[in-house]
Amino acid sequence: MDNVINLWPLLGIAAIVVGFLLRFNPVLVVIVAGFVxxxxxxxxxxxxxxxxxxxxxxxxxxxxxxxLPLAVIGLLERHGLKERAQTWIAQIKTATAGRLLIVYLFxxxxxxxxxxxxxxxxxxxxxxxxxxMAEGATENRYGEVSPEVRHRLRAMSAATDNVGLFFGEDIFxxxxxxxxxxxxxxxxxxxxxxxxxxxxxxxxxxxAAFLIHSVRLVRLDRRLARELDALxxxxxxxxxxR
Amino acid sequence: xxxxxxxxxxxxxxxxxVAILSWRDSHNPRRFTTGLFWALYGLIFLIGDxxxxxxxxxxxxxxxxxxxxxxTVGVLVVIMALIAGFGGVRLGRYHQRSEEEKQASARRLxxxxxxxxxxxxxxxxxxxxxxxxxxxLQEAVFGAGNHSTLVTLFSMMIGCLLGWLIALKMTHxxxxxxxxxxxxxxxxxxWAFILPQILATLGxxxxxxxxxxxxxxxxxxxxxxxxxxxxxxxxxxGMALLTMVMGNAFAAFPIITAGVGIPILVLQHxxxxxxxxxxxxxxxxxxxxxxxxxxNFNIVPAALLxxxxxxxxxxxxVPTGVLxxxxxxxxxxxxxxx
Numbered sequence: 158m159d160n161v162i163n164l165w166p167l168l169g170i171a172a173i174v175v176g177f178l179l180r181f182n183p184v185l186v187v188i189v190a191g192f193v194x195x196x197x198x199x200x201x202x203x204x205x206x207x208x209x210x211x212x213x214x215x216x217x218x219x220x221x222x223x224x225l226p227l228a229v230i231g232l233l234e235r236h237g238l239k240e241r242a243q244t245w246i247a248q249i250k251t252a253t254a255g256r257l258l259i260v261y262l263f264x265x266x267x268x269x270x271x272x273x274x275x276x277x278x279x280x281x282x283x284x285x286x287x288x289x290m291a292e293g294a295t296e297n298r299y300g301e302v303s304p305e306v307r308h309r310l311r312a313m314s315a316a317t318d319n320v321g322l323f324f325g326e327d328i329f330x331x332x333x334x335x336x337x338x339x340x341x342x343x344x345x346x347x348x349x350x351x352x353x354x355x356x357x358x359x360x361x362x363x364x365a366a367f368l369i370h371s372v373r374l375v376r377l378d379r380r381l382a383r384e385l386d387a388l389x390x391x392x393x394x395x396x397x398x399r
Numbered sequence: 400x401x402x403x404x405x406x407x408x409x410x411x412x413x414x415x416x417v418a419i420l421s422w423r424d425s426h427n428p429r430r431f432t433t434g435l436f437w438a439l440y441g442l443i444f445l446i447g448d449x450x451x452x453x454x455x456x457x458x459x460x461x462x463x464x465x466x467x468x469x470x471t472v473g474v475l476v477v478i479m480a481l482i483a484g485f486g487g488v489r490l491g492r493y494h495q496r497s498e499e500e501k502q503a504s505a506r507r508l509x510x511x512x513x514x515x516x517x518x519x520x521x522x523x524x525x526x527x528x529x530x531x532x533x534x535x536l537q538e539a540v541f542g543a544g545n546h547s548t549l550v551t552l553f554s555m556m557i558g559c560l561l562g563w564l565i566a567l568k569m570t571h572x573x574x575x576x577x578x579x580x581x582x583x584x585x586x587x588x589x590w591a592f593i594l595p596q597i598l599a600t601l602g603x604x605x606x607x608x609x610x611x612x613x614x615x616x617x618x619x620x621x622x623x624x625x626x627x628x629x630x631x632x633x634x635x636x637g638m639a640l641l642t643m644v645m646g647n648a649f650a651a652f653p654i655i656t657a658g659v660g661i662p663i664l665v666l667q668h669x670x671x672x673x674x675x676x677x678x679x680x681x682x683x684x685x686x687x688x689x690x691x692x693x694x695n696f697n698i699v700p701a702a703l704l705x706x707x708x709x710x711x712x713x714x715x716x717v718p719t720g721v722l723x724x725x726x727x728x729x730x731x732x733x734x735x736x737x
Contacts, residue, residue, distance in 0.1 A: 162616045166608040169601075170644055177691055183698065184590050185484030187597045188477060191604050198608035203470060208607060210472030212600030217407055217444060219595050219695065221552055223588075224410055224581075226519050229562040231580020233516055235496055236570045237505025241512045244505065275523040275551060279700040280584075285516050288704060308706050309715075315700040316688075316715040323684040324723075327677070333547075334649070338676040341653050346661045354673035358734065362681040365726045370719045 169194030226280045238285050243293030253298065254291040254310055255378030258317045259371045261287060265318060266367055269325025272332065277318055288314040299385035306381065313377060317370065324366035328359040400542045403549050404447045406556060414441030417582045427491030436482045437585065439475050440593065446472065480597065483590030493583040494576075508569060515562035515569070522561055526554025584703070591702040591709070595695035598646050605645070611654055614641065618658030627668050631732045634659045638679050639686035639724050646692025648683025655679070670735035678731045685727065688720035689713060 172193045176186030195205035230238075246252050268276045277283075291310045295302055326332050335352050342348040418438035424430050446468070455464030482488065505512065530537050530550045541549055567574065585592060605611065622637065624630045637659060641651035660679060664670045687693045691713060701712045708714070 162613055163609055164613050164616075166605070166610045167613050169605065169608070169610060173644070173692070182484040182590065183594055183691060183694070184480045184597060187594070187601050188480040188484075191597075191601050194601075194604055194608045194610065200608065205604070206473030206477070207466055207469040208473070208604050209476055209600055210469035210474075212603040213443065213476050213596055214446060214469070214472055215603075216596045216599040217410075218403070218548060218552060219599060220592060221406060221410055222555060223592070223695075223699065224413060224585075225556060225559040226562075227581040227584045228413075228577040229515050229519065229559055229566050231584050232563075232566045232570060232572060232577045233512055235501070235572075235576070235580060236508060236512065237501040237503075238512050238516060240501055240505040241509065245510065245513075273524050273527075275527065275555065276520045278520070279703055281516065281519045283700065284703050286513075308708070308711060311704040312701070312706060312711040312715040315704060315712045316719070318700075319688060319696050319712075319716065320719055323687065324681065327680060327684070334680055337649065338652065338680060341656065342661070342672055342676060345653070345657055346665075348661065348665060348672045350673040350676065355677045358671075358674045358677035359681060361730050361734065362678055362723070362727055365730070366681075366719070366723050369722045369726070373718060 163198060165197035166194050168197045222278070223280055230280060230285045234285060239289040242286050242289040243296070246290040246293045247297045249294075252290075252294040253378045254295045254313075254381065255374040255376075257290055257294055258287075258313060258374050258377075262317050262321045262367060262370055262374070265321025266325035266363065269322050270328045270363070272326075272329045274322060274326050277322060279315060279318060283314050283318050287318065295381060295385075299381070299389060302385065306385070309377075313374070317374070320366055320370045324363045328356050328363050330356045332356075401540050401549075401553060403552070406552055407444045407447065409556070411441045411444030413578070413581060414438070414444060416578045417441075417585055420579060420582050421491065421586075424491035427489055429487050429489040430491065432482050432487030433489055433491070433586065436479055436488050439479050443472060443475060476597070476600075479593060483593065488586065488589045490586050491582075493579055495583075504570070511569060515566040518562040518565065519555065519558040522558030523551065523555040526557055527551055530554070587705055588699060588702045591694065591699045594698055598692060598694055602645060602647060602650055605650075611650070615654050615658045618655065619662070622659055624663065625667075627736070628732055630659065630663045630668065631735070632728050634664060634675070634679060635682040635724060635728045635731055638682040639689075639720075642683040642686030643690035643692065646687075646690060646694070648680055648687055651683050651686070652680055664735065668736065671737070674735040675731065678727050678734070682724055682727045682731075685720045685724040688716040 169190045172190040173186060176189065177183065191209060192205060195208070246257065265277050288311045291314050292302070292307055295306065295310060327334055329335075330352055335355050338355055339350055339352045342350055414437050418434045418441055421427065421430055421434035421437060427433055451461070451465055451468055454468045455461045458464050458467055527550055530540075537546060537550065540553070563577065567577065618637065622633055624633055634655060638648070638651055638655045641655055642648045645651050656676070656679060660675055661672075664675055665672050687696060691698055691710065697713050697716070698709055701709050706712070
């Protein structure tokens with residue numbers, strides 16, 4: 158009975174891995190992988206296109222949350238939202254990029270654990286507010302910073318939002334993932350679990366995620382201090398100041 | 400009754416306006432393909448029940464109509480992918496204001512600038528809470544049935560509309576300028592904008608082509624291990640790796656849990672299934688942090704933040720992901736077999 162399992166569709170996964178490693182355009186890689194998978198499963202071209210179209214139509218609410226805030230955020234950016242965010246953070250003298258992101262990580266994780274997952278996100282929070290504040294706090298301490306430092310801070314801001322969201326939302330009992338796990342184990346093996354237990358046993362990992370990422374943010378601060386102090390010192394020396 | 404379709408139409412109209420603005424932007428070296436990309440995407444959002452009915456009346460039966468409609472969309476998606484994949488979506492010019500002008504209005508508007516931006520998440524949360532806790536409200540707005548996704552999207556739309564109106568009033572801009580701003584941000588994201596959707600579609604294609612059953616077949620036959628610690632490690636690391644390949648922990652969870660988790664950890668070693676599920680899913684999330692396949696969390700933000708390295712967010716997350724995965728192996732080992 159096991160012999161009838163067709164292993165050829167795994168070629169699609171191989172296509173993905175090879176395509177990403179060779180750094181082809183991801184959209185093309187995914188489309189090609191889709192056709193490879195379909196053909197390997199002996200699906201006719203029409204069926205593959207049909208599945209592709211149906212899938213694309215059914216997942217249209219994915220880009221909605223990205224698209225809708227853009228008009229507001231763009232308009233505010235045009236009128237100095239980023240600049241204002243940087244001035245605001247400059248008032249807090251003790252603020253550093255790492256400390257700011259630790260506070261954000263904590264708030265994001267706790268609110269997500271309470272089911273408030275929409276209090277954050279890349280288009281609404283990270284681009285207009287969090288990343289400019291992280292950049293502003295750093296510039297406030299060390300003066301103008303290089304594009305590389307800027308990019309590192311932005312990437313870390315986006316990463317912090319993800320970590321907070323992922324490891325917070327899964328300990329909220331009413332979150333879909335918990336129900337999904339509960340149902341899967343019940344239906345596939347008749348194993349009964351309490352959704353509340355699944356949520357509670359996620360807490361140790363959630364705490365570990367907060368600690369690990371916070372330590373990395375503290376180290377980010379130290380590394381910035383070391384690099385930028387050295388850079389500023391060298392600049393002063395070159396000027397003959399000290 | 401408010402239907403999800405109305406949200407799609409709103410998105411479709413925004414994208415079509417963006418397409419027209421793109422075609423008129425003579426500073427974009429590829430303005431025709433850039434506009435075409437957003438226009439095709441806008442058209443796909445306008446598709447709904449009415450197109451299915453139209454198609455059905457053209458070809459005879461509803462089944463055939465739906466099939467032809469899906470094939471047409473499939474062809475459009477391939478065209479969009481080709482435009483995007485071969486650099487057809489480029490940046491144009493967006494009538495940006497100078498640094499000084501921005502600083503000046505930042506001083507003039509002060510903290511009021513935060514108001515419309517914060518209105519989006521705050522109104523969304525208030526909306527979700529109101530719909531879930533005020534009896535009868537959900538039925539009144541959406542009709543009978545379960546609408547958890549629609550509730551969030553609808554509340555978010557209200558938040559965006561409210562924020563938009565406040566922002567327009569505060570900045571004295573015309574609505575068309577806000578569409579120019581949408582276009583500026585969309586062009587900055589570019590091809591990455593459709594990647595999450597194409598990946599989700601690939602997941603569905605994987606399922607119908609039997610990729611999942613092929614992997615479960617392999618895990619059941621080749622990953623059967625007796626040592627308890629090795630089994631725990633195989634479960635957690637396998638979950639992370641398969642999530643990296645599939646881009647979604649929800650796709651990996653059933654496969655690895657059915658292949659290793661239930662037969663070995665629960666039935667053979669008598670571990671606690673609740674602990675296994677909780678930490679297993681989190682191990683999958685560690686994988687999500689480390690893969691370009693989870694485009695909406697990793698690739699789209701890199702584009703949105705205008706980072707030159709599209710893998711920059713993943714690189715920032717890999718140390719957290721790896722360390723947490725190691726912690727998960729030990730948590731699983733010690734908590735599951737108390």
